[in-house]
């Protein structure tokens with residue numbers, strides 16, 4: 001029904017547009033006075049009045065609808081039992097809605113429920129009708145109001161200008177508010193988590209086994225159990241290990257690629273090679289994931305076994321290696337840019353001293369470009385730390401503290417996925433642990449990105 | 465009269481299809497300052513860069529003809545371009561110190577050419593070069609601070625010190641004073657008078673007065689051709705060619 005109403009509003013808006021323009025045309029031919037704006041601005045004037053406020057009203061009603069329905073329908077139950085839990089309320093409501101749609105889950109339906117179902121059907125219909133009436137009258141009345149206000153001296157062009165300003169501002173606000181909202185919800189849940197599990201246990205604990213925390217009511221939880229289940233150190237170690245392996249692949253390969261592209265490749269070659277390398281970063285990570293799990297991991301296992309190591313079939317090495325391939329372009333592309341932006345005069349100065357090409361690169365270009373190159377490393381690290389799909393598929397789930405790259409390892413991101421897969425009780429420490437992990441990850445990558453940007457910025461200032 | 469140090473014969477230079485120098489032949493003498501003058505775009509820099517083969521760095525550039533130093537063809541296959549440039553230093557129009565310390569800027573050349581084995585050797589070379597470039601007193605307390613932190617005039621003298629650190633016989637200077645104020649310019653000119661006792665110097669300049677003040681011989685280029693080369697005195701008092709006359713009296717260019 002919402003869609004139909006929106007269509008109606010838009011139709012009124014379109015209608016208003018034509019009426020407004022028509023009136024402007026008439027005004028123009030009737031009066032000798034100059035009319036401030038072009039005709040279609042008067043059309044937009046009415047359309048904005050017709051559409052925007054009514055849509056806002058509609059959104060507001062929809063937002064509160066659920067709450068009103070719940071209060072009204074469940075009023076009898078709450079009278080009976082004032083301390084009804086939120087989860088029980090949801091359950092009841094679901095049962096009522098199901099019954100109203102003719103789905104029977106229980107043979108016996110209590111009279112209380114039957115009453116509630118009637119109430120539910122009644123209130124839903126009432127709200128629907130009211131919504132139509134209110135929203136459409138808002139649209140209609142405001143259009144009328146706008147139509148009356150159109151006179152030769154009305155500056156509708158300026159009005160449209162201000163409206164667009166507000167629209168753009170609101171849109172930019174959406175992104176900002178989302179970020180702020182995410183941070184706060186992360187913080188909120190994390191704080192709740194730390195009220196149950198001490199932060200030191202989380203940061204320095206050695207044992208990660210949230211699966212053991214099965215009890216649903218937090219009251220039944222054994223605190224000792226809680227403390228021993230959420231030691232995230234193995235996850236930090238695993239994340240670090242895999243990111244380290246990835247960087248061991250990405251830094252040398254990426255940097256040498258950058259040097260080749262910037263200093264040796266002909267401009268032609270560079271023009272087509274660079275985009276192709278950048279495609280690496282655009283391949284969906286899930287593709288890398290099965291590549292890592294199905295191709296690289298078995299190779300690593302066979303090679304390792306031939307060399308006499310015990311290698312698990314899911315190894316940190318396989319995941320880290322593939323991840324390293326994925327982030328090569330992060331290193332090579334940015335490093336190539338900074339090496340390229342070292343002024344030609346420095347190259348010539350070095351050649352004129354009798355230095356060879358590679359001496360010039362090693363002793364002049366790389367040191368000059370170093371801050372930018374380090375910046376590219378940091379960006380690549382933060383990408384590696386945040387990467388999820390590859391590790392989920394190829395690195396394993398076992399949370400044990402290890403520095404052996406042939407072992408299975410698990411990362412922060414993997415464990416977040418593991419925790420949240422399937423149905424979850426939102427209030428359990430297990431779920432909240434995911435938020436704590438998320439926040440940790442967020443802080444680390446934010447910090448890395450921040451430092452990287454500062455470093456890169458400092459570098460670019462130098463040659464301007 | 466000094467002996468011929470550098471001899472260029474029938475030089476043609478092309479940038480892609482475009483010819484920048486036409487059949488230039490010129491001798492430059494040992495321990496003298498030779499000035500190259502001429503209007504912008506006439507090929508002075510191009511000619512200068514033939515002498516240390518810096519044109520090799522530019523892909524589209526090709527050089528025909530013969531340049532010899534002390535009678536050896538420098539474009540011969542047996543010549544290593546690195547040792548050629550060790551012997552023929554260059555100072556650029558814009559000071560281009562490396563983003564390293566003053567000390568490291570000067571130690572750069574001696575290190576890559578293996579000219580010094582110990583720290584004391586390098587210390588000595590650094591001090592010597594700075595002394596010769598008349599910069600030592602100004603920077604002796606800040607040798608380990610970045611060379612880019614010096615003033616423009618000091619940076620240019622640092623570049624001169626860097627060029628002489630590897631004991632070249634020839635120094636090429638491409639408008640070394642164009643980015644400097646008159647006082648810094650005077651210092652560098654003074655320095656050149658000092659340096660020519662030891663080095664053969666070729667300088668490109670847009671300033672007639674500078675050419676007159678520092679050089680013994682002057683060559684005048686126009687549209688890629690060497691119009692006239694003679695002693696500086698003759699060029700400025702009694703040039704053999706009308707174009708030279710017009711240029712030095714400021715009638716064109």
Ligand SMILES: Nc1ncnc2c1ncn2[C@@H]1O[C@H](COP(=O)(O)OP(=O)(O)OP(=O)(O)O)[C@@H](O)[C@H]1O
Nearest residue numbers: 479484502503504505506507508509510511522524
């Ligand atoms: N890298 C290059 N690529 C293409 N053409 C070039 C290049 N360098 C110089 N040229 C051309 O060669 C000609 C001579 O240039 P050159 O730099 O030698 O002139 P110049 O006498 O040094 O001028 P100025 O006094 O302005 O420095 C010019 O026409 C210039 O456009």
Ligand SMILES: [Mg+2]
Nearest residue numbers: 508509510638
């Ligand atoms: Mg020039």
